[in-house]
Amino acid sequence: MELKKYIDRSREIVEKRINEYLNKKPFVNETLKKSMLYSINAGGKRIRPAFMFLTYELLSSKDKKNIVDAAAAIEMIHTYSLIHDDLPAMDDDDLRRGKPTNHKIFGEGMAILAGDGLLTDAFNIISSSSAIKKNLKARAVEILSFRAGSSGMVSGQALDLLSEGKIYGAKEKSKIKKTLDYIHRHKTADMIMASCEIGCVLSEKEKYYKNLSEFALNIGLAFQVTDDILDVIGDKKKLGKSGSDQKNQKLTYVTLFGLEKAKKMADNFLTKALKNIESLEGDIEKKKLLKELALLVVRRDR
Numbered sequence: 556m557e558l559k560k561y562i563d564r565s566r567e568i569v570e571k572r573i574n575e576y577l578n579k580k581p582f583v584n585e586t587l588k589k590s591m592l593y594s595i596n597a598g599g600k601r602i603r604p605a606f607m608f609l610t611y612e613l614l615s616s617k618d619k620k621n622i623v624d625a626a627a628a629i630e631m632i633h634t635y636s637l638i639h640d641d642l643p644a645m646d647d648d649d650l651r652r653g654k655p656t657n658h659k660i661f662g663e664g665m666a667i668l669a670g671d672g673l674l675t676d677a678f679n680i681i682s683s684s685s686a687i688k689k690n691l692k693a694r695a696v697e698i699l700s701f702r703a704g705s706s707g708m709v710s711g712q713a714l715d716l717l718s719e720g721k722i723y724g725a726k727e728k729s730k731i732k733k734t735l736d737y738i739h740r741h742k743t744a745d746m747i748m749a750s751c752e753i754g755c756v757l758s759e760k761e762k763y764y765k766n767l768s769e770f771a772l773n774i775g776l777a778f779q780v781t782d783d784i785l786d787v788i789g790d791k792k793k794l795g796k797s798g799s800d801q802k803n804q805k806l807t808y809v810t811l812f813g814l815e816k817a818k819k820m821a822d823n824f825l826t827k828a829l830k831n832i833e834s835l836e837g838d839i840e841k842k843k844l845l846k847e848l849a850l851l852v853v854r855r856d857r
């Protein structure tokens with residue numbers, strides 16, 4: 556199977572499941588529901604569900620549909636993080652996925668609540684899943700809450716916020732690099748790690764957990780360096796966002812090392828990631844697709 560087809564199919568089943576879940580829920584407030592659905596249906600790449608599904612199908616002979624509630628949960632948390640990231644108190648962006656950001660349409664208060672709703676409902680969709688075994692659901696929730704929480708994605712975002720506009724002296728380069736590594740590791744890589752880790756746990760092949768966790772860490776780092784590069788040289792139309800790193804005086808690999816070195820760094824992370832899964836035994840076709848997806852992370856244009 557071709558990778559594009561695989562991603563399209565993954566996107567289709569995850570979007571269907573989230574819409575079905577939110578449409579079935581009793582909502583007293585239609586505006587809140589509209590605001591949540593607006594960002595869910597704004598057209599994300601759905602890379603995290605694809606990583607989760609491929610990890611699962613590489614290690615298990617079962618179909619990805621069995622874990623759709625877990626993939627939906629990861630995308631709901633990812634979408635919440637983008638809604639909050641775009642708020643005036645954070646990156647203050649007007650465009651996301653080529654459309655006005657959530658707060659531009661629904662106002663700041665409703666955008667905060669839409670994010671809160673998606674974050675909390677993510678844990679509900681997974682813990683109430685009838686398709687996933689009880690003990691595996693508990694493991695998945697443990698991983699997801701750890702990676703998304705205050706030692707995970709939120710801690711990366713917090714350090715990112717604290718580093719904005721800081722002026723560093725020439726001698727501080729190694730300290731800045733450490734700060735930047737921490738930000739990328741948590742703000743971006745943690746959710747990709749959760750995707751592969753949960754895919755592995757649900758396949759019940761925990762012996763590969765470490766390999767997949769390290770693979771996803773390297774992919775996450777490659778993903779964020781590529782994001783920093785695209786923020787500078789990417790086609791804003793294709794990206795669907797305005798590129799706000801410079802405006803926000805963001806600390807990025809490009810501002811710290813320059814474009815060429817940043818590109819080499821992304822390639823190095825990719826090489827490390829591919830090594831992490833070299834020895835994995837499983838479905839050969841899915842392994843090939845997982846490697847292609849890893850490559851797409853650094854070769855993408857949006």
Ligand code: GRG
Nearest residue numbers: 599600601636637639640708709712742743782
């Ligand atoms: C707790 C108030 C509060 C906010 C938390 C944690 C957080 C907000 C934000 C972090 C989210 C963030 C901006 C991470 C960077 C990762 C990144 C490059 C996201 C873009 O991911 P893509 O390219 O997006 O996969 P699409 O639109 O394709 O889904």
